[in-house]
Amino acid sequence: MSVRNRIDTWGLGARLLHWSMAALFALQWVAGAWDDLFGGRKFHIGLGLLLAALTILRLVWRATNPTPALPESGPAWERLVAKLTYASWYLLMIVLPITGTTYVQLKGKVASFFGLWDVPTFLAADKPLAHTVGEVHETIAICFLVLLALHSAAAFKHHFIARDGILLRMLRG
Numbered sequence: 001m002s003v004r005n006r007i008d009t010w011g012l013g014a015r016l017l018h019w020s021m022a023a024l025f026a027l028q029w030v031a032g033a034w035d036d037l038f039g040g041r042k043f044h045i046g047l048g049l050l051l052a053a054l055t056i057l058r059l060v061w062r063a064t065n066p067t068p069a070l071p072e073s074g075p076a077w078e079r080l081v082a083k084l085t086y087a088s089w090y091l092l093m094i095v096l097p098i099t100g101t102t103y104v105q106l107k108g109k110v111a112s113f114f115g116l117w118d119v120p121t122f123l124a125a126d127k128p129l130a131h132t133v134g135e136v137h138e139t140i141a142i143c144f145l146v147l148l149a150l151h152s153a154a155a156f157k158h159h160f161i162a163r164d165g166i167l168l169r170m171l172r173g
Contacts, residue, residue: 008068021058045101046114049113055090085154099136106126
């Protein structure tokens with residue numbers, strides 16, 4: 001079992017990042033929607049900063065490892081949609097913590113990584129603008145969930161209909 005990616009499959013490192021981030025994003029969604037279950041917004045903010053760091057790590061991993069090729073058996077439009085979905089997802093994974101941190105600072109609060117360190121404050125409080133940025137943040141999160149649904153449907157389609165091993169590459173390498 002290789003830690004690094006190969007041209008035909010995802011390595012252990014990519015799979016660990018993929019599945020751990022998937023679990024953390026699910027937890028992040030729950031923590032954002034029902035923050036009272038987690039003692040307020042602080043957990044959601046800290047988890048968002050952790051996911052931001054993992055996104056940077058994931059981008060470095062992706063830049064330094066080969067990306068397994070998409071199956072040539074499918075139509076070209078499918079490969080294009082997959083590439084656009086991945087690019088959009090990475091963009092959203094970068095923009096979500098930026099809008100979240102911006103929202104927190106515009107509310108006049110501090111974005112903290114689980115109380116261990118604080119993001120330097122670079123914005124003055126502006127509650128009306130905070131409301132707008134909060135709406136943008138929530139809209140981007142919904143777009144993220146739509147892409148998740150598309151990604152999951154495609155994975156199941158590849159596994160149960162096309163039977164081309166795409167899902168298995170991410171499950172077991």
